[in-house]
Amino acid sequence: MGKVALITGITGQDGAYLAEYLIKKGYTVHGIKRRSSMFNTERIDHLYQDPHIENRNLILHYGDLTDSLNLTRIIGETQPDEIYNLAAMSHVKVSFDTPEYTANADGLGVLRILEAVRLLNLTSKTRIYQASTSELYGLVQEVPQKETTPFYPRSPYAVAKLYGYWITVNYREAYKMHASNGILFNHESPLRGETFVTRKVTRAVSRIALGMQDNLFMGNLSSKRDWGHAKDYIKAMYLILQQDQPDDYVIATGQTTTIRDFITMSFEEIGLGIEFINKGVDETAILREVNEKTFKEKVGDNYLEEITRKIGKLLVGVDPQYFRPTEVELLIGDASKAKRQLGWEPKYDLKALVSDMISSDLKLMKKEFFLKSGGYQVLNYFE
Ligand code: NAP
Numbered sequence: 001m002g003k004v005a006l007i008t009g010i011t012g013q014d015g016a017y018l019a020e021y022l023i024k025k026g027y028t029v030h031g032i033k034r035r036s037s038m039f040n041t042e043r044i045d046h047l048y049q050d051p052h053i054e055n056r057n058l059i060l061h062y063g064d065l066t067d068s069l070n071l072t073r074i075i076g077e078t079q080p081d082e083i084y085n086l087a088a089m090s091h092v093k094v095s096f097d098t099p100e101y102t103a104n105a106d107g108l109g110v111l112r113i114l115e116a117v118r119l120l121n122l123t124s125k126t127r128i129y130q131a132s133t134s135e136l137y138g139l140v141q142e143v144p145q146k147e148t149t150p151f152y153p154r155s156p157y158a159v160a161k162l163y164g165y166w167i168t169v170n171y172r173e174a175y176k177m178h179a180s181n182g183i184l185f186n187h188e189s190p191l192r193g194e195t196f197v198t199r200k201v202t203r204a205v206s207r208i209a210l211g212m213q214d215n216l217f218m219g220n221l222s223s224k225r226d227w228g229h230a231k232d233y234i235k236a237m238y239l240i241l242q243q244d245q246p247d248d249y250v251i252a253t254g255q256t257t258t259i260r261d262f263i264t265m266s267f268e269e270i271g272l273g274i275e276f277i278n279k280g281v282d283e284t285a286i287l288r289e290v291n292e293k294t295f296k297e298k299v300g301d302n303y304l305e306e307i308t309r310k311i312g313k314l315l316v317g318v319d320p321q322y323f324r325p326t327e328v329e330l331l332i333g334d335a336s337k338a339k340r341q342l343g344w345e346p347k348y349d350l351k352a353l354v355s356d357m358i359s360s361d362l363k364l365m366k367k368e369f370f371l372k373s374g375g376y377q378v379l380n381y382f383e
């Protein structure tokens with residue numbers, strides 16, 4: 001019999017990659033999905049199995065981290081060997097707009113899971129992974145950040161996650177539960193939500209290349225992030241739960257980059273050279289040159305003429321609506337404990353991550369472009 005895992009947040013970026021990874025390892029995976037007015041299962045549709053199939057290895061349950069009765073029932077029914085608590089209101093900027101909900105889901109939600117495992121007498125069977133975050137370091141007290149660096153959260157999201165972190169440690173110590181925190185630094189992928197900065201950029205760069213969009217407006221260009229690939233990071237989650245002893249681990253690449261440089265790298269990936277000029281809210285980026293060979297290879301001949309006409313034009317501007325009331329300016333992690341104890345190391349560097357995201361978004365946007373132009377033709381035909 002393979003192991004049973006329960007993943008909260010299975011419809012999110014990490015949930016989708018982790019579900020696929022565990023199924024390949026022979027697990028039966030149960031996932032908790034919120035009810036929504038649309039399917040919202042795009043990231044896991046390739047794993048979906050009809051409920052009439054026997055011995056399914058992916059089973060979805062409706063649930064919500066704010067509903068303890070429902071969580072307790074699902075955990076009781078599924079009797080998981082491992083719980084990966086990935087569900088969260090995960091957008092830092094949005095947490096300033098929805099602070100109470102964020103505290104409920106991201107803070108108390110963790111307590112609900114731990115307490116359900118305890119009340120169901122599963123403490124010696126069920127191992128728990130809590131999705132903690134480098135946002136805990138906030139106004140950083142040490143560079144680089146490691147497991148012993150003091151926390152200084154800077155958003156309702158990070159404060160809620162701080163509660164989640166400590167309640168996990170407390171249940172481990174109080175009830176001897178196998179409960180661990182992964183303190184993961186930013187990780188991205190083609191499945192990243194469209195409103196996080198990397199995906200916002202790679203989508204926009206693809207759309208600009210195809211002539212679907214003129215420019216892109218951003219918030220703070222100077223903050224620095226330690227970005228890795230989600231495919232590497234979900235492996236660390238798995239490894240953390242395979243250890244004999246529960247513990248907390250920083251997962252990071254050890255490299256940090258500004259948002260500005262991420263944007264430059266993304267344009268460079270398709271042969272576009274940009275230059276940032278001016279400062280603060282007046283900062284902009286102008287298209288300076290087109291490397292025709294790279295552009296043709298990555299994007300296609302058809303779009304070259306139009307992009308060349310944009311040389312000297314504004315591609316990136318700043319819009320203060322994207323600024324945060326309190327910002328996390330610098331994140332860079334030291335994952336040497338994870339390397340030493342888990343044998344974990346990332347395979348992707350930032351260039352490979354950018355390349356993966358841009359090539360995926362170019363494909364997606366070309367499809368959208370094609371469907372839209374096809375749609376217009378049909379409309380015109382009937383007019
Ligand atoms: P994500 O793509 O935003 O996915 C979040 C998931 O949580 C989605 O499946 C979402 O469902 C679900 N969810 C939100 N609120 C819920 C609720 N009240 N009840 C049940 N499910 C709920 O996030 P991610 O990037 O995969 O991150 C996974 C976890 O790691 C999160 O806890 C995040 O805070 C944490 N984390 C992420 C990073 C990172 O860089 N990605 C770094 C450190 C920590 P819907 O699909 O219905 O919205």
Ligand code: G4F
Pocket residue numbers: 090091092093132133134135184185186187195196197198200217218219220221223224225259322323324327328331
């Ligand atoms: O991509 P972001 O929204 O991610 P952020 O705030 O670092 O949070 C992500 O990583 C955390 C781990 O450290 C997770 F816990 C969390 O769940 C989430 O996955 O923003 C990154 C940086 C920020 O400094 C932000 O101010 O990019 C800056 N930024 C500049 N312009 C922007 C924009 N961020 C967004 N989302 N949109 C912009 O236009």
